[in-house]
Amino acid sequence: MSIGLDSYLVVAGLVFVIGFFGVLLRRNTLIVLMGLELMLNGCNIALVAFSRYHATPANPMMEGNLFVFFIITVAAAEVAVGLAIIVQLFRLRQTVMLNELQLLKD
Amino acid sequence: MNPETLLFCILFLPLGAALVIACFGRRHGSFSAAVSVGSSFAQMALSLWLLWGIWDESALQPQAQWLVFGDVRFHMGFLLNNTAALLLFVVSFVGFWIHLFSIGYTRGDPGRGRFFGGMSIFMFAMMGLVLADNLFMMFIFWELVGFSSYMLIAHYFERPAAAAAANKAFIVNRVGDFGFLIGIIWCYLHFGTVDLAELEVLAAANPEMLLTPISLLLISGVLGKSAQVPLHVWLPDAMEGPTPVSALIHAATMVAAGVYLLGRIYFMYTETALTAIIVIGTVTAIYSAICAFGVSDIKKILAYSTLSQLGFLVAAFGMGTRFGLYEQELEGARLFGVGAANFHLTTHAFFKALLFLGAGSILHACHHQQDIFKLGGLWRRMPLTFLFFTIAVLAIAGIPPLAGFHSKDAILFLAYEESQVVFYVLVLTTLLTAWYMGRLYFVTFFGKPRTEEAEGARESSWVMWLPLGVLAVYSVLGGFMFVYPPGLHFLIDQSVMHPVGGDYTLMLVISVACGGLGLALGYLVYFRMGAESDVVGRRLPGFHGFLRSRLFIDEIYGFYVRAIQQRVAEFLAFLDQILISGLLVRGSAGIAAILGVVARGSFTGSLHGYVYWLLAGMLLFSLYAFGIFG
Numbered sequence: 001m002s003i004g005l006d007s008y009l010v011v012a013g014l015v016f017v018i019g020f021f022g023v024l025l026r027r028n029t030l031i032v033l034m035g036l037e038l039m040l041n042g043c044n045i046a047l048v049a050f051s052r053y054h055a056t057p058a059n060p061m062m063e064g065n066l067f068v069f070f071i072i073t074v075a076a077a078e079v080a081v082g083l084a085i086i087v088q089l090f091r092l093r094q095t096v097m098l099n100e101l102q103l104l105k106d
Numbered sequence: 107m108n109p110e111t112l113l114f115c116i117l118f119l120p121l122g123a124a125l126v127i128a129c130f131g132r133r134h135g136s137f138s139a140a141v142s143v144g145s146s147f148a149q150m151a152l153s154l155w156l157l158w159g160i161w162d163e164s165a166l167q168p169q170a171q172w173l174v175f176g177d178v179r180f181h182m183g184f185l186l187n188n189t190a191a192l193l194l195f196v197v198s199f200v201g202f203w204i205h206l207f208s209i210g211y212t213r214g215d216p217g218r219g220r221f222f223g224g225m226s227i228f229m230f231a232m233m234g235l236v237l238a239d240n241l242f243m244m245f246i247f248w249e250l251v252g253f254s255s256y257m258l259i260a261h262y263f264e265r266p267a268a269a270a271a272a273n274k275a276f277i278v279n280r281v282g283d284f285g286f287l288i289g290i291i292w293c294y295l296h297f298g299t300v301d302l303a304e305l306e307v308l309a310a311a312n313p314e315m316l317l318t319p320i321s322l323l324l325i326s327g328v329l330g331k332s333a334q335v336p337l338h339v340w341l342p343d344a345m346e347g348p349t350p351v352s353a354l355i356h357a358a359t360m361v362a363a364g365v366y367l368l369g370r371i372y373f374m375y376t377e378t379a380l381t382a383i384i385v386i387g388t389v390t391a392i393y394s395a396i397c398a399f400g401v402s403d404i405k406k407i408l409a410y411s412t413l414s415q416l417g418f419l420v421a422a423f424g425m426g427t428r429f430g431l432y433e434q435e436l437e438g439a440r441l442f443g444v445g446a447a448n449f450h451l452t453t454h455a456f457f458k459a460l461l462f463l464g465a466g467s468i469l470h471a472c473h474h475q476q477d478i479f480k481l482g483g484l485w486r487r488m489p490l491t492f493l494f495f496t497i498a499v500l501a502i503a504g505i506p507p508l509a510g511f512h513s514k515d516a517i518l519f520l521a522y523e524e525s526q527v528v529f530y531v532l533v534l535t536t537l538l539t540a541w542y543m544g545r546l547y548f549v550t551f552f553g554k555p556r557t558e559e560a561e562g563a564r565e566s567s568w569v570m571w572l573p574l575g576v577l578a579v580y581s582v583l584g585g586f587m588f589v590y591p592p593g594l595h596f597l598i599d600q601s602v603m604h605p606v607g608g609d610y611t612l613m614l615v616i617s618v619a620c621g622g623l624g625l626a627l628g629y630l631v632y633f634r635m636g637a638e639s640d641v642v643g644r645r646l647p648g649f650h651g652f653l654r655s656r657l658f659i660d661e662i663y664g665f666y667v668r669a670i671q672q673r674v675a676e677f678l679a680f681l682d683q684i685l686i687s688g689l690l691v692r693g694s695a696g697i698a699a700i701l702g703v704v705a706r707g708s709f710t711g712s713l714h715g716y717v718y719w720l721l722a723g724m725l726l727f728s729l730y731a732f733g734i735f736g
Binding site: 023024025032098099101102103104 | 709710711712713714717718
């Protein structure tokens with residue numbers, strides 16, 4: 001059995017969905033942040049796969065890979081900021097659980 | 107200095123004084139008095155300088171653009187012509203002496219700063235009204251003099267009567283001013299301009315363009331400000347204000363503004379409108395003269411006298427201008443009305459201000475005992491006031507050669523030429539004028555003092571009798587031209603139709619007879635038959651009741667306001683509550699509030715909730731993107 005585009009997309013979709021449900025269902029802010037990272041990486045896999053399989057001799061540029069580099073860079077920055085926020089949040093409120101952080105209610 | 111700059115200074119000096127008083131002077135009465143009187147003096151000095159030395163008697167109209175809406179342009183500017191120059195002289199001259207008098211009159215008054223601030227605002231507004239070169243600008247200052255009048259009538263606002271009188275003056279004036287405003291707007295729509303000079307050219311070129319309704323609407327402003335029947339009710343009540351205010355605003359200058367407006371746009375009236383003016387003026391003259399017998403308050407008698415004289419002015423304007431319409435080929439006849447009215451306006455300003463200031467001097471000395479039957483015997487106690495008051499009484503009675511004789515004669519002669527009925531009514535009014543002035547004069551000054559207040563009267567200080575003296579000089583000499591700046595002679599000498607020859611003798615005889623007989627009747631009826639109370643009230647209580655009733659005009663207005671206007675207002679208030687307030691304002695606010703309550707439910711504060719919203723949004727968006735709906 002050959003590994004085709006569909007297999008990559010399935011993996012990418014799985015990673016994305018795992019991340020999404022992590023964001024949706026977990027209450028720990030750190031886990032939510034990790035879920036977000038997983039979603040980004042799911043997208044990255046899909047982008048790389050599309051780029052690889054859709055490359056032609058006439059157009060070998062593989063733009064998808066370029067996108068991925070950008071996303072990784074931005075994600076790194078975002079994680080740094082996110083973690084800093086979480087650390088500050090913990091200092092301020094002694095908790096990082098989402099169900100206890102409801103200041104915006106009403 | 108060029109005349110434009112000078113006019114600018116004359117107009118804005120008192121406003122500056124009022125600003126200084128408003129900022130620093132409200133607690134410092136003497137400081138405010140100094141600022142206000144100083145500005146008034148400077149105003150008088152500049153006006154006299156302008157009129158005697160600089161102005162060359164040609165119409166002067168400096169302008170500046172004010173508002174531009176597309177093709178519609180408005181100007182602000184001054185128009186210094188014969189009428190404006192005359193009023194400039196009268197207002198600044200009489201104004202200064204009344205300011206000086208006020209220093210003495212308001213000594214010890216805690217509201218002195220407020221009083222002088224109001225006086226300065228009035229001088230500013232009155233000057234603006236006099237100098238304005240178009241009707242819109244005139245209307246602005248017209249309202250400003252109304253405001254300062256309101257403010258000064260309510261000077262003793264802790265007295266309910268004063269507060270009510272101020273409201274009454276303002277509201278009654280609003281009725282007239284509303285008509286005036288509509289007239290101005292209509293005038294603009296009809297002629298395409300409200301500039302006085304342009305209107306004069308237009309009206310002269312196309313006499314058929316003049317419309318009676320516009321004339322009548324413009325007159326309605328005059329009815330309010332000059333207190334003509336049927337809008338006269340506010341002026342007697344306005345005497346609740348301090349006496350210098352009554353002298354300045356409600357006798358000499360502001361109430362003359364209506365007559366001034368008539369003269370300023372003398373070319374705007376049709377024959378019908380002029381007839382209406384004559385009727386209104388004549389009715390006011392005789393009606394107020396009769397009312398003057400029904401009151402015993404010294405200031406109210408003078409107020410009715412003012413009303414009566416204003417009626418004279420208005421009637422004189424109407425008759426002279428109508429005469430000019432008929433006699434188009436006669437040189438200068440168009441200005442006969444303006445001339446006669448403004449000549450009497452000027453002399454009246456002098457002797458009526460003198461009468462009021464004399465009354466103020468008496469009241470100041472007699473602890474504000476205003477009932478003439480509770481005064482008496484003042485001639486020995488206040489000799490200077492007595493002397494000057496005598497001059498004023500003789501002047502208003504029309505005894506030659508005092509000022510009132512010359513100007514009143516010109517008006518009577520106009521009536522003689524123009525309409526027999528008006529002539530007889532005005533002659534009767536002249537007789538009544540002398541009669542009620544005689545009543546006031548003999549009861550107040552002669553006999554024995556009838557109360558402690560009159561017993562303890564002393565002559566007032568020089569700041570109070572000096573203005574009386576100056577005004578007395580002008581009340582004596584006001585009929586002769588050498589006391590006026592040369593630029594004014596055209597209007598109050600050449601444009602006045604003086605009787606000559608046999609007519610002159612006739613007028614002289616009528617004037618002396620009416621004046622002498624009136625004063626004699628005042629002496630015989632009200633003094634010889636006992637001055638301790640009103641003799642008519644003792645002997646003929648029914649007739650006295652009729653005189654006091656003022657023809658029930660106040661009661662009729664009160665009834666109208668209570669029974670009709672109040673009902674309509676309540677109905678409108680109900681509609682307002684239901685429709686505007688209920689449906690539109692509360693309704694639209696309510697919809698927003700309900701939406702807010704609903705939307706607030708979505709703000710759970712839970713991050714997971716927001717993620718679901720995000721999901722729902724993405725779903726909707728992708729449905730749209732795939733073309734499933736939308």
